[in-house]
Amino acid sequence: MLDPPAVRVDEVTKRFDKTLALDRVSLDLHRGEIFGLLGPNGAGKTTLIRTILDLIRPDSGRVEIFGRSFAPADRNRIGYLPEERGLYPRQKVGAVLEYLGTLKGMAPSAARTAAAAWLARFDLTEYADRKVEQLSKGNQQKVQICGTLIASPDLVCLDEPLSGLDPVSARVVMRVIRDLAAEGRTVLLSTHQMNTVEALCARVFMIARGRRVLYGTLTGIKREHSTDAVRVASSADYSACPLVARVEAGGVPQAPVAVYLRDGTSADAFLRWLVASGASIESFEHVSTSLEEIFVRVAEHAAVSG
Amino acid sequence: MDLRKVVLVARWEFISAVTRRMYVFAVVAMPAIYGLMLTAAGVTGTTVARSESRRPVGVVDRAHVIDFAVAREATEAARTANSDDPLRATAATAPAPLAEYADLDRALADLRAHTVSGVFVVEDDYLSSGRITAFGNDTGLLSLPAARRRQTQVGDAIRATLLHRALSGDALARAYAPAANVTRMHVDGQGVVSPDVASAGGPFAGSFGVFFVLTMAIFFSAGFLQQATVEDRQNRMIEILLSSLDTDELLVGKMLGLGGAGLLQVAIYLVLLIVPGILVLALIQVSIAKLALSVVYFVIGYTLFASLMAGTGMLGRTAQESAQLSAIWTLTAASPMFFLAAISASPNGMLARALSLCPLTGPVTMMMRLGGGDVPAVDVIATIAIGIVTIYFTLRAASKILRAASLMYGKRPTLPELVRWLRAA
Numbered sequence: 001m002l003d004p005p006a007v008r009v010d011e012v013t014k015r016f017d018k019t020l021a022l023d024r025v026s027l028d029l030h031r032g033e034i035f036g037l038l039g040p041n042g043a044g045k046t047t048l049i050r051t052i053l054d055l056i057r058p059d060s061g062r063v064e065i066f067g068r069s070f071a072p073a074d075r076n077r078i079g080y081l082p083e084e085r086g087l088y089p090r091q092k093v094g095a096v097l098e099y100l101g102t103l104k105g106m107a108p109s110a111a112r113t114a115a116a117a118w119l120a121r122f123d124l125t126e127y128a129d130r131k132v133e134q135l136s137k138g139n140q141q142k143v144q145i146c147g148t149l150i151a152s153p154d155l156v157c158l159d160e161p162l163s164g165l166d167p168v169s170a171r172v173v174m175r176v177i178r179d180l181a182a183e184g185r186t187v188l189l190s191t192h193q194m195n196t197v198e199a200l201c202a203r204v205f206m207i208a209r210g211r212r213v214l215y216g217t218l219t220g221i222k223r224e225h226s227t228d229a230v231r232v233a234s235s236a237d238y239s240a241c242p243l244v245a246r247v248e249a250g251g252v253p254q255a256p257v258a259v260y261l262r263d264g265t266s267a268d269a270f271l272r273w274l275v276a277s278g279a280s281i282e283s284f285e286h287v288s289t290s291l292e293e294i295f296v297r298v299a300e301h302a303a304v305s306g
Numbered sequence: 307m308d309l310r311k312v313v314l315v316a317r318w319e320f321i322s323a324v325t326r327r328m329y330v331f332a333v334v335a336m337p338a339i340y341g342l343m344l345t346a347a348g349v350t351g352t353t354v355a356r357s358e359s360r361r362p363v364g365v366v367d368r369a370h371v372i373d374f375a376v377a378r379e380a381t382e383a384a385r386t387a388n389s390d391d392p393l394r395a396t397a398a399t400a401p402a403p404l405a406e407y408a409d410l411d412r413a414l415a416d417l418r419a420h421t422v423s424g425v426f427v428v429e430d431d432y433l434s435s436g437r438i439t440a441f442g443n444d445t446g447l448l449s450l451p452a453a454r455r456r457q458t459q460v461g462d463a464i465r466a467t468l469l470h471r472a473l474s475g476d477a478l479a480r481a482y483a484p485a486a487n488v489t490r491m492h493v494d495g496q497g498v499v500s501p502d503v504a505s506a507g508g509p510f511a512g513s514f515g516v517f518f519v520l521t522m523a524i525f526f527s528a529g530f531l532q533q534a535t536v537e538d539r540q541n542r543m544i545e546i547l548l549s550s551l552d553t554d555e556l557l558v559g560k561m562l563g564l565g566g567a568g569l570l571q572v573a574i575y576l577v578l579l580i581v582p583g584i585l586v587l588a589l590i591q592v593s594i595a596k597l598a599l600s601v602v603y604f605v606i607g608y609t610l611f612a613s614l615m616a617g618t619g620m621l622g623r624t625a626q627e628s629a630q631l632s633a634i635w636t637l638t639a640a641s642p643m644f645f646l647a648a649i650s651a652s653p654n655g656m657l658a659r660a661l662s663l664c665p666l667t668g669p670v671t672m673m674m675r676l677g678g679g680d681v682p683a684v685d686v687i688a689t690i691a692i693g694i695v696t697i698y699f700t701l702r703a704a705s706k707i708l709r710a711a712s713l714m715y716g717k718r719p720t721l722p723e724l725v726r727w728l729r730a731a
Contacts, residue, residue, distance in 0.1 A: 017722075053549055055709075072308065072552060080549035086542025091322065102314050103550040147546070 004067030006031045006155050006186035007052055012061030014047055014210075021047040023210040024061070029155075029188060034181045036201035036218075037190040040299045044210040045190050046083060049157050052188070053080055065155065076105040079153035083160050083190075085144050089133035093119070093143055096132060097150055104151035111150065118146035122172060138165055145173060149180070156180055157188045162196055174200060194292040204291075206298060213298050218291070225297070226289040228261040230270060236279035243270050256283055307558070311551045315559025316566070323530055323567035333574050362405035363456045364413040364422035365463075369432035372460075373467040374406055380466030381459075383482045401459055417443055424456045428464070521670050524607045525636060527568025531560055532615035535708070536628045539620060544708075553709040557701070561612045568608075596676045599686065603676075606693035607669030610700055611639055617704035620711040635666070642671040649674050654682060662689050665696035 007029035014022040021044045029035045039045045050056040052063055054070040065074050088096055094115055101111025119125050122142040127135055135143065141164055148156065158177070162170045177200055180187055191197060197204060197218070204221065206214035214221055232238075233256040238247045243265045248258040261270055267286045274281060323329055365372060381401055405422055407413035413425040425441040432438065438460070442453055469481045491499050538544045547556055615632045622628030642649065642661050649658045653675040661671040668689045675681050 055545070055548055075550050078549060080546065082542070082545045082549075084542045084545060086540075086546075088322070088541060088543060090326070099314070099318050100546070100550070103311060103547070144546075 003031055004064070005029055006066060007188070008062075008064040008067075009048070009052065010062045010064070012048075012051060012058045012063060014051060014056060014058050016047075020210045022051065022058070022061075022207075025207065025210070025212055026061075027205050027212070027215060029186050030203075031154075031186055032181055032184045033202055034177060034187045034189055034200045036197040036204035037188060037207070038192075038194075038197065038204055038214070038295060039207040043207045045207060046159065047210075048207065049080075049082075049159060049188065049190060053078060053157060076151065077154045079104075079148040079151065079156045081144060081148040081156075081158045081161055085141070087132045087140060087144060087147070090131055092129055092131055093124070093135070094128035097143070097147055100147040101150040104153075106151055114150045114152075115146065118150055119143075121176070122146060122169075138169060141165060142169060142173075145176070149176070153185065155186045155188070157190075159190045160192070161189070162191065162193060194290065194295060198291050206295065208299055213301075214294070221294065222289060222291065225294040226287075228263070228265060228267070229287040230259050230261070230267050231256045231283070231285040231287055232259050232274070233257075233282040234274060234279045234284075236274055236277050236281075241270070241273055241277075243273055254282075256285070258287065307555055308551065311555045312559040312562065315551070315556055316563035319534060319560050319563030320566045323534065323564055324570060329567065329571070333571050360402065361420070361423040362403045363459060364405050364407050364416060364425040365460060366407045366410050366413055366425065366427045368430045369428045371428060371432055371467060372404070372406075372463050373470065374404055374463070376470045377404060377463035377466050380470070380482045381462065383479065384462075402456075404459070404463055414441060417441055424453065426456070426460045428460075432464075521604075521607070521640075521673055523568055523572040524604060524611055524639065524669070526571050527565045527608050528611040528615045528635075530564040530567055531612045532619040532628060532632045534560060534564055535616045535619045536622065539711075548709065553705040554701075557613070557616060557705055557708060560616065561609065565608055565612065600673050600676055602690065603669045603672045603693075606690065606697065607639070607673075609697050610665070610669065610693065611635055613697065613700040613704040617700070617707040620707050638666045639670055642667050642674055646674065650677070653680075654685075659685060663692060665692050668693060 005028040007027075009025055009027045011024045011026055012022050013020070013024055025044075025048060037045050037048065047056060051058050052065070054063075054074075063070060065071075066077070091099075094112070097115035097118070098108060098111045101114055102108055106114065116125070116128065119128055122145070124139060124142060124146070127139065127143075132140060132143065145158075145161060148158070156177075161173055161177070165173060174196065177187055177189065189197070189201060201218060203217050204214065205212065214225075216224075233254065238244050238257075238259055243261055245260045245262045247260070249255075259270070261267070271284060274284070402423060405416075407416075407425070410425070410427060413422065416422045417425050420443075423442075424444075427439040427441075429435065429437040429439065440453070440457060442449070442456075444452055466482065469478060473481055493499050538547065551559075614635045618632045618635065619628040622631050645657060645661065648655070649661075649671065652658060658671060658675050661667045662675065662685055664671075672681070672686070672689050675685075
């Protein structure tokens with residue numbers, strides 16, 4: 001029998017006064033996956049995360065964690081790094097982490113050991129006895145990530161975990177996220193950094209105006225939303241090709257041009273026509289649409305369609 | 307509710323509160339500073355009083371109505387007779403002696419030289435006219451009471467001499483101290499007569515002091531809670547905490563931890579400032595039952611106001627705004643203090659009972675009433691029941707507000723939102 005998903009959101013609706021924050025949203029998070037949650041500002045991402053964590057109760061619909069309705073004990077199995085984050089500024093780093101660990105059900109000694117291990121992993125060991133307010137913002141953020149992960153949660157919800165981190169620290173955090181998934185933990189990653197999503201996530205969910213606008217595997221979404229175009233530098237007369245919808249030339253002679261193919265035409269078919277035409281081909285490249293382009297296009301469409 | 311998490315939060319909040327610099331300053335430095343100031347004020351006051359009492363009062367007795375030896379004897383007799391009566395007890399320092407002058411010029415010269423504190427001329431026709439002329443060179447706030455004291459002293463000397471000529475023996479002693487041996491009894495509403503302990507000033511002030519201190523502890527502790535809740539919101543910690551425990555666990559943990567910090571503060575004040583004084587006497591005279599009841603009202607009052615202040619504290623965008631919003635509860639809770647005189651005069655009167663039955667003023671009023679005398683059992687039962695029911699609703703409301711408002715960063719909830727949350731509670 002298959003394990004139930006780590007998180008199942010089923011037809012969840014949440015309204016705040018006149019604002020419909022979530023409109024019959026459904027999604028599944030599989031165990032051991034890094035799941036990307038995307039959406040423009042105010043789309044409902046944070047509300048969705050808070051609903052999953054039982055910080056907000058839905059008006060209708062159902063949320064299941066680890067195969068059943070949320071139970072208070074599940075809090076010990078969840079790590080949450082909210083977008084609006086903070087720490088006790090006047091307390092020592094080690095003490096704060098120990099406190100957060102014990103609140104997740106750890107014994108104080110185990111929490112101390114885990115805190116030391118996580119601080120070491122983020123190269124923060126020397127700051128354990130310093131007050132939080134004495135740390136730089138970036139280091140404070142790393143301490144917050146340590147606090148989120150200290151109790152080895154099965155479900156980790158990270159809201160913009162890389163914002164404010166330098167590239168080296170960001171790389172460390174990305175490695176940690178990959179390791180979590182490799183250990184079988186489920187990571188819900190909410191971010192605006194599309195390159196991070198492309199680098200880490202196999203599946204994504206995009207929400208706009210409280211509604212689902214994209215949901216599925218990253219490759220599937222990219223395949224579905226990519227424009228059928230190739231970039232070609234050749235001597236061929238593209239206007240003679242029945243497979244070509246239009247051509248965008250850069251204005252520079254001999255430079256590659258973007259050739260947009262008619263619906264249903266594959267790049268392979270166009271390449272076969274090109275070879276058969278006898279033209280000399282200098283370069284041929286399939287144009288892949290980036291997730292960012294898809295995000296912008298879908299978000300704009302959602303905004304226009306209301 | 308996970309009690310382990312409640313204890314963890316309580317421990318964290320207690321340690322965080324008592325290790326704050328402001329707390330340490332408030333607990334240790336402030337009493338030390340106030341103690342020094344009071345000591346300095348006491349020393350200077352006593353010095354001034356002593357120097358005042360050492361300077362004689364000059365008297366030019368043109369009517370020859372004062373026998374100075376008799377006057378001294380009468381003053382001493384009155385002091386001895388009144389020493390056990392708290393209603394008539396005189397100042398600890400002995401009155402200044404009267405100095406007889408034959409002529410006014412010399413007396414005034416001594417007044418200018420500050421050898422005497424004042425000069426009284428008993429005019430030739432005093433017996434028929436009562437004319438006395440008083441000279442003084444006092445300045446400052448205390449000049450009028452000092453002049454009155456001297457005038458009373460000269461008047462007492464004249465009265466003593468006149469009575470000495472007309473009376474003798476016990477009659478003379480009674481004339482010197484006519485109400486020196488009074489036994490006070492108290493008649494309660496049921497007609498039961500008993501020794502009137504409350505009117506003996508000191509013990510009443512002392513027993514009232516116990517309840518006053520507990521009342522102050524309510525405000526200290528509830529203030530800590532309001533401050534800590536606002537800080538959690540400002541530190542953005544609330545959302546992280548609520549992903550680990552529920553609002554009830556967080557609220558109760560904070561109330562226990564910060565209530566403990568407030569009680570510790572008051573306990574230290576008691577040890578540092580009050581124990582050497584009147585409270586020792588009070589603790590001896592306050593019955594154990596009343597003390598236990600006071601603790602019950604303290605717990606009710608603290609829980610009630612702590613939950614109110616925590617809930618209200620969450621509504622402000624800043625600590626200052628939250629403190630302003632929460633002030634309404636402090637003022638309401640302290641309002642029975644405005645009726646201190648009426649409540650202490652009639653602890654079971656209409657006003658006292660009405661304030662006791664009001665949930666917000668009940669705990670403090672009941673503590674004041676316990677300080678003033680016996681309180682009917684029905685009042686005790688009713689006020690405790692009202693307190694518990696009110697706490698149930700305020701805790702639920704505070705928990706809902708904490709949960710809902712904690713997720714609204716930098717925003718103050720609107721009135722309709724607040725009403726919706728409270729309805730949900």
